[in-house]
Amino acid sequence: MEVNPNYTLAFEELQEIVSEIEKGEITVDELSEKVKRAALLIKICKEKLTTTEEDVNKILKELEAGEE
Amino acid sequence: MPETIDNKNVFSLQEVALSIQSTLAARYGSSFWVKAEMNKLNYYPKSGHCYPDLVEKSEGKVVTLMRANLWKDDFAAINNNFLQVLKEPLKDGIKIMFLARINFDPVHGLALRILDIDPSYTLGDLEKEKQETIKRLHDEGVFGKNKTCIMPLLPQRIAIISVETSKGLADFREVIDKNPWRYCFFYMLFPSLLQGEKAVEGMLAQLNNIRKVISHFDLVAIIRGGGGDVGLSCYNDYALTREIALFPIPVVTGIGHSTNETVAEMVAFTNPITPTKLAEFLIQRFHNVSVPVNKAQETIVDKSRRLIREEKNTFQAQVKLFRSVSRNILVENKGNIEELTGKIVQQSKFLMRNQKEQLSLLTTDIKNKGMFVLHEASQRVNRQALMMKKDAVAMLGKFKLQVAQHVLQLKRVSKFRFSLGSEKIIYAQVRLSERSQLLLKSRSLELYNLEKNVSNLDPKNVLKRGFSVTLANGKSVRTTAQLKEGQQIKTIVYDGEILSDVKSIKKT
Numbered sequence: 134m135e136v137n138p139n140y141t142l143a144f145e146e147l148q149e150i151v152s153e154i155e156k157g158e159i160t161v162d163e164l165s166e167k168v169k170r171a172a173l174l175i176k177i178c179k180e181k182l183t184t185t186e187e188d189v190n191k192i193l194k195e196l197e198a199g200e201e
Numbered sequence: 202m203p204e205t206i207d208n209k210n211v212f213s214l215q216e217v218a219l220s221i222q223s224t225l226a227a228r229y230g231s232s233f234w235v236k237a238e239m240n241k242l243n244y245y246p247k248s249g250h251c252y253p254d255l256v257e258k259s260e261g262k263v264v265t266l267m268r269a270n271l272w273k274d275d276f277a278a279i280n281n282n283f284l285q286v287l288k289e290p291l292k293d294g295i296k297i298m299f300l301a302r303i304n305f306d307p308v309h310g311l312a313l314r315i316l317d318i319d320p321s322y323t324l325g326d327l328e329k330e331k332q333e334t335i336k337r338l339h340d341e342g343v344f345g346k347n348k349t350c351i352m353p354l355l356p357q358r359i360a361i362i363s364v365e366t367s368k369g370l371a372d373f374r375e376v377i378d379k380n381p382w383r384y385c386f387f388y389m390l391f392p393s394l395l396q397g398e399k400a401v402e403g404m405l406a407q408l409n410n411i412r413k414v415i416s417h418f419d420l421v422a423i424i425r426g427g428g429g430d431v432g433l434s435c436y437n438d439y440a441l442t443r444e445i446a447l448f449p450i451p452v453v454t455g456i457g458h459s460t461n462e463t464v465a466e467m468v469a470f471t472n473p474i475t476p477t478k479l480a481e482f483l484i485q486r487f488h489n490v491s492v493p494v495n496k497a498q499e500t501i502v503d504k505s506r507r508l509i510r511e512e513k514n515t516f517q518a519q520v521k522l523f524r525s526v527s528r529n530i531l532v533e534n535k536g537n538i539e540e541l542t543g544k545i546v547q548q549s550k551f552l553m554r555n556q557k558e559q560l561s562l563l564t565t566d567i568k569n570k571g572m573f574v575l576h577e578a579s580q581r582v583n584r585q586a587l588m589m590k591k592d593a594v595a596m597l598g599k600f601k602l603q604v605a606q607h608v609l610q611l612k613r614v615s616k617f618r619f620s621l622g623s624e625k626i627i628y629a630q631v632r633l634s635e636r637s638q639l640l641l642k643s644r645s646l647e648l649y650n651l652e653k654n655v656s657n658l659d660p661k662n663v664l665k666r667g668f669s670v671t672l673a674n675g676k677s678v679r680t681t682a683q684l685k686e687g688q689q690i691k692t693i694v695y696d697g698e699i700l701s702d703v704k705s706i707k708k709t
Contacts, residue, residue: 141354144490151497154504161512164505171501178494182487187358187387192414199413 138174140181147174218307229303232316236298237267242291249273251291255313269313270304279318286320287327288431293398298322331437334464338439343446347470350451353419356486359388360411360418362404364395369426369455369476376480384487388422395425395456396432401441408444418450423465424476425456436463445469455479664695681706 138146150171153159159167203210212220237255244251251271256263271279280291289295300317338344363370370390377386391410393403404423411421423445435441436456442464445452451470455478456463466472473479656662660670671678672691678684684703692699 140490144354144494147494147497151493151500154501154508157508159508161508164508168501168505171497175494175498178490181355181357182491182494183383183385185357185385185387187389187417189389192389192417195414195417196410 138177140178143174143177143181147171147178150174215307218305222305222307225303225305232300232302234298234319235301235313236296236322237265239291239293239295239297241293244276244291249276251276252312253315267313268311269299269301269315271315275316279315283318283320283323284431287324287434289323289327289434290397290431291318295323296326327434327437331434331461331464334437334439334442335467338443338446338464338468341443343443344468346446347448347452347468350449350470352451352470352486354486354490356419356451356483357386358417358419359386359483360421361388361390361424362393362395362407362411362421363390363424364392365390367395367424367426369424369457372426373422373424373455373476373480376477376484380484382484382487382491384484384491386483389418395423396435398435400432400435401438404435404441405444408448412449415450420451420453420470421448422479423452423454423456423469424479426476433463436465438464441465442468453479453482661695664693669694681708 150159150167154167203212203216205211237257239253240256241254242251243253250273253269253271255267255269257265276291283289283291298319299315301313301315303311304314305311335344361370361373363373377388391407393407394400395404408421411418433456445465446468454466454469454472455474455476456466457475462472466474471482473482664670670693672693673683673688676683678690684690684706686703686705688703690701690703692701
C-alpha cells in the first residue's frame with residue numbers, strides 16, 4: 134500500500150475500502166485507520182480532478198530539445 | 202504562304218502553328234472521354250483558371266504527361282459537382298474521367314481542354330482507395346491496435362491536433378473550460394491542416410511531435426469542425442490511419458459528421474464524432490471517477506457512524522449483562538463462603554475434642570505398660586544374680602578338692618623320688634674314690650718320666666757337655682753368611698761369656 138498512491142491506485146483502494154465497509158468486513162478496531170486512509174484517498178482523487186501539473190512551456194522546451 | 206529563299210520553301214512559325222491547329226481541328230473535331238490521373242490541379246486563384254498536369258503511369262513510372270486547361274467557368278461547375286457528389290473538391294492526386302477536346306494554341310501549344318469531369322469515377326476510385334487502406338491495415342494486423350490502448354482513469358492531459366481558428370476547437374474548449382464541476386484538463390494544441398491535400402502531411406508531422414513528449418499526455422484528440430463535409434478523404438490515407446492505429450496512447454476523433462465514417466475514425470480508440478461530444482466524453486470519464494468518490498465519501502461516513510452506533514449499543518448491552526452476572530456470582534460466592542466457614546469451625550471443634558480424648562487414653566496406656574516392663578526386668582535380674590551365686594559356690598568347692606588331691610599326689614611322688622636319689626648317690630661315692638686312686642697312680646708315673654726328659658734337654662746341661670752358643674748383634678750365629686770380617690761376636694759357655702773379633706771367615 135503506497136503512502137501517496139497515484140489517483141488510479143487511490144481510486145481502486147478507495148473502492149476497496151467502500152466495498153469492505155459495505156460488506157461489514159471492517160471492525161471497529163480498523164475503522165479509524167480505514168476512515169483516515171479513505172479521507173486521504175478521497176482528497177487525492179478530488180485534487181486530481183481539479184488540478185494538473187503539466188506546463189505547456191516545459192513541453193515546448195522538450196520538443197525543441199528533441200528537434201536539435 | 203511560304204516564301205522561297207535559296208530554292209527552299211520556308212514557312213513562318215505562325216504558318217506552321219496555324220497549320221497544326223487546322224489539321225488537329227479537322228482530325229479531332231469532337232470531344233471525347235479520357236481517363237487519367239490529375240497529378241497537379243495548378244489552380245490560379247487570380248484568373249480562376251486551372252492548368253492541370255495529367256499523367257498516366259505504368260508500374261509507377263510516368264509514361265505519358267500532358268498539360269490540360271480547365272477554364273474558370275468549367276472549373277466552377279465541375280468543382281461544385283464534385284463537392285456535392287464526393288464531398289471533396291477537385292484536388293491533386295485524384296483519378297479523373299473527363300470530357301476533353303484537343304486544343305492547340307499557337308502561343309500556348311498543345312493542351313487538352315477539360316470540359317467536364319465525371320465525379321462518380323473519382324468517387325469510385327476514392328472508395329476503392331479507402332477499402333484498400335482498410336484491407337491493408339487489417340492485413341498488417343494493426344487495424345484495432347489503438348482500441349487496445351489503456352485509457353487512464355482520468356484522461357486529463359490532451360494533445361489536440363486542430364487549427365487555432367477551428368470552430369470545432371472552440372466548441373471543444375467551451376465544454377471543457379466551462380465545465381461546472383471544475384474538472385481540470387490540460388490540453389495543448391499541435392496545429393495542423395485538417396482537410397485537403399496538406400492535411401495528411403501536417404497531421405503525421407504533429408503526431409510525430411506528440412510522440413516526442415508523449416509522457417505528458419493521456420490521449421490525442423483530432424478535432425475538426427465547421428468545415429462541413431468536404432475534404433475528408435485525407436482521413437482515409439493509409440500512412441495517416443496506420444500511424445493513428447499504431448499510436449501508443451488513445452487517439453480520439455471529433456472531426457464532424459460525414460456521410461461515411463472515415464478510416465481514421467474507424468481505427469481511433471473511440472469516435473465521439475463531434476468536438477462537443479468528444480469533450481463530453483472526457484467529462485463523462487471524470488464523472489466516472491468523481492461520482493464514485495463522492496458516493497464513497499457518503500458511504501464511508503454513513504457506514505462508519507452506523508458501525509460505531511452499533512458497537513456502542515452492543516457494548517452497553519454487554520456492560521449491563523456483565524454487571525448483573527457479576528453481582529449474581531458475588532452473592533452466590535458470599536453465601537458459599539459463609540456456609541463453609543461455619544462448617545470449618547464445627548469440624549475443627551469436633552476434631553480437637555476427639556484428639557484430646559485419644560491423647561489421654563494413650564498416656565494411661567503408656568504408664569501401665571512401663572510399670573509392667575520395669576517389674577519384669579528387675580525380677581529377671583534377681584533370678585540371674587541368684588543363679589550366678591550358686592554356680593560360683595559350686596565351682597569353688599570343686600577347686601578346693603582338686604587342689605587337695607594335687608597336694609597329696611605331690612607329696613607321694615617326692616617321697617619316692619628322694620629315696621631313689623639317695624641310693625644312687627652312695628653308689629657314685631664308692632665308685633668315685635676307687636677311680637680317683639687308680640688315676641692318681643698312673644699320673645704320678647707319667648710325671649716322673651717327663652721330669653727326666655726335661656732335665657736332659659736343659660741348655661746348661663748341653664753347655665756342660667762342651668757345647669757353646671755364638672751371638673752376633675744379639676742373635677745366634679748359625680751360618681757364615683751372618684758374619685763380616687772385623688765384626689765383634691759373643692760366645693756363651695757353661696760358666697760365662699767370651700767377646701772376640703772375627704779375623705777371617707772360611708766357608709766349609
